[in-house]
Amino acid sequence: MDTITRTSGGGLARLAGWAQHHRWLAVALWALVLIGVTVTSQLAGSAFHDDNSLPGTESQQVVDLLKSSPQSGASAQIVLKADGGLAANRAPIDTMLGEVRALPHVRSVSETTFSADGRIGYATVTFDAASTDLPYDDIVKFADTAKRAGPVEVALAGDPIERISGSGGPAEGVGLLAALVILVFLFRSLLAAGLPVITAVFAVGSTLGVITVVSHVVDIASYTSPLMMLVGFGVGVDYALLIFSRYRTELLAGHDRDAAARRALDTAGRSVLFAGTTVIIALLGLLALGLGGLRGVALSVALTVLMTMLASVTLLPALLSLFGKRLERGIRRHAARREHGKAWRRLADGVQRRPLAPLAIGLIVLIGLSLPAAGLRLGFADASTDPAGSTTREAYDLLAEGFGPGFTGPLAIVTEDGDTVALRQQLAVTPGIARVLPPMGRTVLAFPTTSPQDEATAELVTRLRTEVLPALPGHYLVGGSVAAATDFAGAVADRLPLFVLVVVGLSALLLMVVFRSILIPLKAALLNLLSIGASLGVMTLVFGDGWFGAQPGPIEAFVPVMIFAIVFGLSMDYEVFLVSRMHEEWRRTGDARLAVREGLASTGAVITAAGAIMVLVFGAFLLDPSRMLAQFGLGLAVAVLLDALVIRCLLVPAIMRLLGARAWWLPRWLDRRLPHFALEP
DSSP, X not given: OHHHHHHOOOHHHHHHHHHHXXXXXXXXXXXXXXXXXXXXXXXXXXXXXXXXXXXXXXXXXXXXXXXXXXXXXXXXXXXXXXXXXXXXXXXXXXXXXXXXXXXXXXXXXXXXXXXXXXXXXXXXXXXXXXXXXXXXXXXXXXXXXXXXXXXXXXXXXXXXXXXXXXXXXXXXXXXXXXXXXHHXXXXXXXXXXXXXXXXXXXXXXXXXXXXXXXXXXXXXXXXXXXXXXXXXXXXXXXXXXXXXXXXXXXXXXXXXXXXXXXXXXXXXXXXXXXHHHHHHHHHHGGGGGTOHHHHHHHHHHHHHHHXXXXXXXXXXXXXXXXXXXXXXXHHHHHHTTSOTTHHHHHHHHHXXXXXXXXXXXHHHHHHHHHGGGGGOOEEOOOGGGSOTTSHXXXXXXXXXXXXXXXXXXXXXXXXXXXXXXXXXXXXXXXXXXXXXXXXXXTEEEEEESXXXXXXXXXXXXXXXXXXXXXXXXXXXXXESXXXXXXXXXXXXXXXXXXXXXXXXXXXXXXXXXXXXXXXXXXXXXXXXXXXXXXXXXXXXXXXXXXXXXXXXXXEETTHHHHHXXXXXXXXXXXXXXHHHHHHHHHHHHOOHHHHHHHHHHHHHHHHHHHHHHHHHHHHGGGGSSOHHHHHHHHHHHHHHHHIIIIIIIIIHHHHHHHHGGGGGOOOHHXXXXXXXXXXXX
16 A cells, blocks of 8 residues: 555655655755844844825825925924923923934924923924934944933834834733643644644744845835734634544554645545635735735735744654654554544534524524624724833823823814915814914814824814815815825725625635635635624724723724735635535545535534634634734634534535535536646545
């Protein structure tokens, strides 16, 4: 049997054979790649840059006009508070401001502006370069100098301060530790549990170093690294787990270690490559949105998934060969203690006996959780969502207390041919505007009565653009952070249909090619869209409406489209893993009901474990101080949880039972025209 196995199999089986025969070389190559890119990235440093520009939008035109101003450059606010009044502390304040004026890259420092009660004040510091171009050490020096104001309480705000205030949470470590615990419980072996984690660490670590170096030549957002780790650790552990699980099955079926590894790569390995390809397609579909800030993120996360796929089919076989004897002893000892798949067969039989009940329950859960997503509101994070106790959050709270909630989110109205005096007069009597500053050239700043995160502020922007300003002679542009968020949400809404069509269409076409079916891709697309809708609904309840103690406010503008791309790809993963085993049994027996039962029995435990790992890895990011990353973590964790439990355990078996043999139907004319790609050897 072994001779036949060595000479048969597809390309992945041959790749596994090479990795086994050259196991030390394969491990050494991965180690060299990881060490090399890590050292290079440490020497080069990072140059991540957040690009939220939207060419052609009104808010972006305002940004471009203001950038051409001779006073362009980053700015920061030094916010001061003294309960006894700031006037009594003018000497230390003036001394501190004088020291700030002498710092590198500081262009000017304004006079201190006091609140009505004299307890709170601020001075604006203007730099000679954009925030991302300022040396990090000089920003730190500015922050340290600004805090030397004697007995006065000092807090700092502005983009330069945000750069040095970021602090990661324990999310990555907690997620990996939780994944290891689940794997130990599943395999009853620390060694077996460690192999998927090691594979993921090599893949994600290598990609992270590459992206750090590439950030010097390509615009890559600052939140890309944690997002890469979020997705990379989840799919990396999962892909290695699925291949290792098939390796264990082949060992228990009587194959020797080398043959089991090759057969695992030739079956589960194909599913991993296909599933990873669907994730990459979904991520690259973000390019169809035409949003410049997401391009670098999409390419970086797609590269991470690609590296996890490569590690799963090259590094993992080498590790299996290195530790084969010890792994085999543990696998056989553990297998003797239980009957594999017994509980999952009972579940499959129960669902198939009365398929309408689990189908109705599953759909009610998904649709019910999706309904709140209709109220989803997009926006951009500001200092009000920074962690409590941070200097930027303290500055925001002090400015709101002293000068009103809308002070931190002014609207910039720019005109080239209008009357700025008439503009100021009209704005002063417009409901929703608290104060209007005198014109600065062709620009007028207006402060809303509500905070930047308040829905009423976004409505004010729309009202200014559609009702107030068109009544004045000349042409006016409304900019500012709230206007930018409004424009971003509009751009996403306009381009979303094309994005969904590209991602869903290409993924469904791939499933049609693999499973030779019309109905399976249609079912997969609809169920995946429901799981995404449910995850967005839960995000809206928690972060939009403030459930479970979260601060209510808008969802970060680009989070829903990122979650759509990632979740749709990951949902296709589980679809491929489950349905490919059903397809394997269908081809072998022609019995549709048996195919559903054996497919669920073979993959139920591993899909549940894989889902639990992803839920814990993603859910751990709720511990991150960044509201944006917490939103990512919650959305992805909820989607995977629903996908692994509700969809794969209830809805898919029920729907496959109702479809019966029709599930595998494909018109002959279409079958002749589609290329052939089998997940089974």
